[in-house]
Amino acid sequence: MPLSHKVFVSAAEVARKAGVSRSAVSRAFTPGASISGETRQRVMQAAEELGYHVNHLARGLMRNESGIVCLIVSDVATPYRSALLRELTQQLQTAGKVAMLVNTDRSDGSVDRALSQAIRYRADASIILSGLPDKSITQLCLRNGQRLVLINRDDDQPGPLRINLDDHEAAGRVVTAFVRAGCTRLAFASSEAGTPSLMAREAGFIAAAKSHGLDVIVERYGWTGYEAGKVVAHRLLTRTQRPDAVFCATDLLACGFMDAARHQFSISIPEQLCVVGFDDIEQSSWSSYQLTTFAQPVAAIAQEAVTWLANGSSGELDGRSVKLHADLIWRDSVRGG
């Protein structure tokens, strides 16, 4: 690949034009460096005229700090994921970092490959929104001074920052709401993905129901999304003892569930059936759904992650576990809000 044209303008050229040494140019662009106001002016002007921009690749090489944060995520196009992504990129930017986006699929070494990519680019940190890395590669990251953030992926490894919600407790609040609405035949709708948050919601729901003397029908299908919600609805609503309250592990599931219940089974919500979701995606507030659900505190999650990253590594193992609260947003899919 032949270098196309005139390539980039380097600090040396700026230095020549400004009549100073190359170090002066460097210092002009380094906040807090020892340089006089006058020469800084001269350098800045020359830089402006030449269209010079500091090469962050080279700077990262020297400083051993690239400013890159790697976002590892599957299903970017999903409403909740994309909302979190937006928040993260935004806050990273204002913190002076830059986001590198790596997609993963459901294949096995997918997250590991993504992390290798992050290491190759000497990312200061990686934030994992979905999937879990192998223990060995986690070690590799930490050993290389790369910091790790795990979101909604409970894991007991020391080192990374682990951000989670109070899924278990939140699920308990759903039972309370259902009981108050006079519901008795509870169901839990989920997928077969088996992620920690899904499991926690399920376990919390079942436990709280039991403490009320209620059983729970659990139905899982496929892959957490709208279609799975429809399938699960079909299974749940063709039972002889049809449930009168269902907690959907995810808003996307809930949307599919509600659509199936209304349009295929002509069930009216919340009169005949109460529904609660989780995530508070934008669609949940749409008139067609008005879903009562838990709000993922995306802004708080992002903030937690970014501030942790901004404060340089304090110790050897500065990993900690943060548990955030999910607010219940009352809308019209449960009686007696």
Add this chain to the structure above:
Amino acid sequence: MPLSHKVFVSAAEVARKAGVSRSAVSRAFTPGASISGETRQRVMQAAEELGYHVNHLARGLMRNESGIVCLIVSDVATPYRSALLRELTQQLQTAGKVAMLVNTDRSDGSVDRALSQAIRYRADASIILSGLPDKSITQLCLRNGQRLVLINRDDDQPGPLRINLDDHEAAGRVVTAFVRAGCTRLAFASSEAGTPSLMAREAGFIAAAKSHGLDVIVERYGWTGYEAGKVVAHRLLTRTQRPDAVFCATDLLACGFMDAARHQFSISIPEQLCVVGFDDIEQSSWSSYQLTTFAQPVAAIAQEAVTWLANGSSGELDGRSVKLHADLIWRDSVRGG
């Protein structure tokens, strides 16, 4: 910031361990380089044991080719944008590139700042999904050997690759569909964003309607999204001469419009009112909407962009304009599909 621990392992250490020179290590990781199978084996093993990864920052410095592609986008969390984003990152990855995500807002120099970021990291290219850069910075990019892709942002500048849809012609097909459904009072619902694609759809719709001897009521409000759709619906449906067919510039608008029409005005779709959208976001296929709409060929768009990037700059001004076709997806929001 003290370098935390043992930092990264360099090629020199691998070379020492494998008993070869630094260059050999470099060559071992460069496909097509002149190196014997045996030494490559030795190097690879040593690298594996030490946990070595090529430093792409340094590589990019030498090769003058970072492998980074900058994705500049506002409203990442919007369904259409995130779908395109998913497709782009995926295809970039398989092409051996890595995506750097930069958020922009609606403020003036936002895209320019994003492009500066791209230049600082010596991105091989930038793909702009929303907003338009200043001419001057476009020049700066091209002069620096940075390639540019503009998606759905018609612009007459030479140099960048410009990918657009046949918005104007597509809008004409909507009129045909409405006329065939027996509609006579046409309306166009849009936002005040005034992007080229929005304008093209509007112009195309009006032109085609005129050729059928029909007038079009145009209503625009705020910012392309669900809420705007509701507001526009309110304005349009409280008129004395209520329209019986409306083309929404965007699916998100259409969803808001349909919800308002049904739940606030008790209008049944498509019996009393036909609706067509644009984008084919996932929600359009949900049972609650079943929206007839145009499919954004996201995969084709991404492919077009990535293959253009993969083929190194052929000439000085290799920019070209690509016009892609948007298929009309028939669902239930228009009579007589």
Add this chain to the structure above:
DNA sequence: ACTAGACGTGCACGCGATTGCAAATTATAC
């Protein structure tokens, strides 16, 4: 006037990799 200090500047080296060139090794031909 002499010295101490503060401040700004330049030199030169290092960061981690690629690559042209020439030497060294191996393979092939006669």
Add this chain to the structure above:
DNA sequence: GTATAATTTGCAATCGCGTGCACGTCTAGT
């Protein structure tokens, strides 16, 4: 066995930048 070609390997320069160190200049203190 030698001459020649083909391949492999190491040396050293380079990419653009940051920064420790030494030097020069200017101000202030006694």
